[in-house]
Amino acid sequence: MTRLLGKKEISQLTAFDFVSSLMLSELVGNTIYDPEVHLSHLVFALVVWTLLALGLEKFIASMPWLSRYAAGTPDLVIRDGVIDFKAMKRNNLDFAQLGMLLRENNVFSLREVAYALFETNGSISVLRQKDPDSLSGDAKAQQTKVCLPESIIENGSINEDALRRLGRDVQWLQQLLQLSGIAHHERVLYAEWSDASGLFYQLK
Missing domain, CATH: 1.20.58 (Methane Monooxygenase Hydroxylase; Chain G, domain 1)
Known part of the structure; x- marks a missing residue:
């Protein structure tokens, strides 16, 4: 059969x-x-x-x-580099699962993703962002430094375990958000930090 x-x-x-x-x-x-x-x-x-x-x-x-x-049909959970949180909820997909699926595609940071398609079989297909323009000097060295990003905010909640792994605390995160013009972490849908690339975030 x-x-x-x-x-x-x-x-x-x-x-x-x-x-x-x-x-x-x-x-x-x-x-x-x-x-x-x-x-x-x-x-x-x-x-x-x-x-x-x-x-x-x-x-x-x-x-x-x-x-x-x-x-069923595939569902875009990241569109043009922007997370579609409604699509994630529609597919019962949380940030931990999304991160795991991206890592299976050798993607360790959401900033690398242009489009992510959640397939009907539970896998994810990823279209990466285009490579940035060539840099020179210290900027190039900083760009090529390999650091594992940590998810520090997920759906408005601070991931204190990730902060500890980074050797940082909540006060550091609040100051970082204020420098980015964000008054409170609850306004943030997702944020990650990399020592090589800095802060990446998306507001709700």
């Missing part, structure tokens, strides 16, 4: 594929443990269910709007 439904990885299976797998396992289980269910019953049920699943899959694929409804 898996071959008939096409080449799909486990992460690409739709909800319908998952239900089909559960149904098939139930049919096999009944055959093994119920003495009144014979092998011929199993074969008949498998054929009927496979044909039904295959037919429904083809029917859904022939109607794009229904296919989008059944399988």
Whole structure:
């Protein structure tokens, strides 16, 4: 049945594929443990269910709007370098998960991201920002310095663990925000700090 439904990885299976797998396992289980269910019953049920699943899959694929409804559509969670927090909430995605998905794409800072597309299989596709113009002298050395950014504010809440890892405190963060014209950290949707690149933030 898996071959008939096409080449799909486990992460690409739709909800319908998952239900089909559960149904098939139930049919096999009944055959093994119920003495009144014979092998011929199993074969008949498998054929009927496979044909039904295959037919429904083809029917859904022939109607794009229904296919989008059944399988879902990708959702932009970062658009033109700006986090779409509504899209994150719509997909039950928090900043820790977003950071993990970005790191899987070898992206360690949100400032590197132009667009991030949250796929229907739970992965994320990233289009990076264009490389900045070539720098010279001390500026170039500072630009090429590699530092791991820390997420210091997420949805208005200060990440004190990140501040400790940076060797900083809340007072330092408040002063940093004031220098950026931000009166209170609750106005900030997301902020990260890198010793190489400084502060990156987005307001709510």
